[in-house]
Amino acid sequence: MSANSPLHAYIHGQITPLDQAFLHISDLAIQRGYGVFDFFKVHAGQPLFLDYYLDRFYQSAQLMELAVPLERPALMEVIQALIRRNDLPLSGIKMILTGGYSADGYNPVEPNLLITQQPLTLPTPELLATGIKVITHDYLREIPPAKTINYSIGIRLLKQIKAHGADDVLYHHKGVVTEFPRANFFLVKYDNTVVTPATQVLAGITRRNILALPEQPYSISVGTVTLDDVYQAKEAFLTSTTKRVLPVVQIDDVVLGTGKPGPVTMALLQALLQVEEQQQQTLIVT
Amino acid sequence: MSANSPLHAYIHGQITPLDQAFLHISDLAIQRGYGVFDFFKVHAGQPLFLDYYLDRFYQSAQLMELAVPLERPALMEVIQALIRRNDLPLSGIKMILTGGYSADGYNPVEPNLLITQQPLTLPTPELLATGIKVITHDYLREIPPAKTINYSIGIRLLKQIKAHGADDVLYHHKGVVTEFPRANFFLVKYDNTVVTPATQVLAGITRRNILALPEQPYSISVGTVTLDDVYQAKEAFLTSTTKRVLPVVQIDDVVLGTGKPGPVTMALLQALLQVEEQQQQTLIVT
Numbered sequence: 001m002s003a004n005s006p007l008h009a010y011i012h013g014q015i016t017p018l019d020q021a022f023l024h025i026s027d028l029a030i031q032r033g034y035g036v037f038d039f040f041k042v043h044a045g046q047p048l049f050l051d052y053y054l055d056r057f058y059q060s061a062q063l064m065e066l067a068v069p070l071e072r073p074a075l076m077e078v079i080q081a082l083i084r085r086n087d088l089p090l091s092g093i094k095m096i097l098t099g100g101y102s103a104d105g106y107n108p109v110e111p112n113l114l115i116t117q118q119p120l121t122l123p124t125p126e127l128l129a130t131g132i133k134v135i136t137h138d139y140l141r142e143i144p145p146a147k148t149i150n151y152s153i154g155i156r157l158l159k160q161i162k163a164h165g166a167d168d169v170l171y172h173h174k175g176v177v178t179e180f181p182r183a184n185f186f187l188v189k190y191d192n193t194v195v196t197p198a199t200q201v202l203a204g205i206t207r208r209n210i211l212a213l214p215e216q217p218y219s220i221s222v223g224t225v226t227l228d229d230v231y232q233a234k235e236a237f238l239t240s241t242t243k244r245v246l247p248v249v250q251i252d253d254v255v256l257g258t259g260k261p262g263p264v265t266m267a268l269l270q271a272l273l274q275v276e277e278q279q280q281q282t283l284i285v286t
Numbered sequence: 287m288s289a290n291s292p293l294h295a296y297i298h299g300q301i302t303p304l305d306q307a308f309l310h311i312s313d314l315a316i317q318r319g320y321g322v323f324d325f326f327k328v329h330a331g332q333p334l335f336l337d338y339y340l341d342r343f344y345q346s347a348q349l350m351e352l353a354v355p356l357e358r359p360a361l362m363e364v365i366q367a368l369i370r371r372n373d374l375p376l377s378g379i380k381m382i383l384t385g386g387y388s389a390d391g392y393n394p395v396e397p398n399l400l401i402t403q404q405p406l407t408l409p410t411p412e413l414l415a416t417g418i419k420v421i422t423h424d425y426l427r428e429i430p431p432a433k434t435i436n437y438s439i440g441i442r443l444l445k446q447i448k449a450h451g452a453d454d455v456l457y458h459h460k461g462v463v464t465e466f467p468r469a470n471f472f473l474v475k476y477d478n479t480v481v482t483p484a485t486q487v488l489a490g491i492t493r494r495n496i497l498a499l500p501e502q503p504y505s506i507s508v509g510t511v512t513l514d515d516v517y518q519a520k521e522a523f524l525t526s527t528t529k530r531v532l533p534v535v536q537i538d539d540v541v542l543g544t545g546k547p548g549p550v551t552m553a554l555l556q557a558l559l560q561v562e563e564q565q566q567q568t569l570i571v572t
Binding site: 006009011018019021023024027029030031032033034035043063064065074094096098099105106107110116139142143148149150151152153155157158159182 | 293305307308309310311313314316317318319320349350382384385388391392393394400427428429434435436437438439441444445464468489534539555557
């Protein structure tokens, strides 16, 4: 991207400068918070694991009774065109699908599809060396398998997170741990087995990649994770598209293990980086 | 309003034709479904029970950590200016407050305040004579006292409501009844006592007006209402700003009482109309 070239977005069926991307206030996202989205990473012009993200985007749309206005090949063409237009070295692409311009402000109509692309910042080496602290909060997302735009609880908790000197909030429901507002959760037990909550969570693509890692010395599986398990963990980490594998070193008042990012977490981050690298190579060859 | 005068709305600090009222897609309502709103009725230029609606609007904003950009007198002036501009005989005014144009798409910033006004249609005599059928669904709103824009569940259920030949959905949580997506619930027992769920509901202004009715022959109170209570009710009705008192004659497969709107419901509708009329007269005198 040349220094003076503005970022572009896709809206109303065309690629437009981002600063001219507007929705009329009759849109159901504005009127009723009604919409779904998804978000993937683009490295050197290549969207990583795009198939998985598109699968999930279409599934979220279906779960919320919204029809994506573009078939998959057409959507992929738009994504490629946007990538060429913005020409960013490392970026995230967000697709948002809303309930559309509803005349009565309640019934969904023809959905609006927005696609934006922004430069991406990955966790710094300093952050990876320190890890993060999190608080916990009892909340279960309304429709866990759907990536809806509803973040009322997560955003409302930002002040509380800050007041506790924490970086994020881990949700549990009646003591059963689920996920972060924007990331999945994994813990490492003292026997080095790794577990992530099995149900009532978003099917994270990075979570999927960790669970699918080949030839790990650790057992990695899905299961029930309670707050008690969490407080007794040796290590813990979150996974997300932008954060990859990020160590969690304190949960509420409990310092985990040594209070520093642990070896299993860091080994899994390295393994993930290899998988990303392989995906990148595959895409370039293809 | 002259026939050719377009509706106007308040956005970005000024009154603008509604068809030119847009938000940039960085707004947190679009990105994260983050916002609150309120809605009141305007009859012959007079907003009815405005104080109560404004109280609730500021309270919702506070509950969601959003600052209303206008103090109450300034907000009332904007409302009055909009009413004069649109000059509608009977209308509803909706105020929406969003998380604003967030640079990172997550942290709330300076909120955007939108105010729209639309002609209002009240329930027809035919609908009042027939009543409505409702289904039930287990759901508890995330922050019951706040009127957030999150209607993910209510809107997602529209298809199911239609499939059952019903008109609305009554929420309960583990058998304890709360409210409709956009209305409060009341039931009338066979001893003619009237009860509405006490907690975990939005503090509806019409609900408040019913609870505050002077000199009724019926005991009207708040309490715990279970699905069992509902199925054994003699009458039931919903209350809302636009629907006033609307009879409910069937809940799931259970026909209530005679299957027709009952005398207590219709008496309370008449009593509410009197209260509205008195409010209207008071405003004109003042």
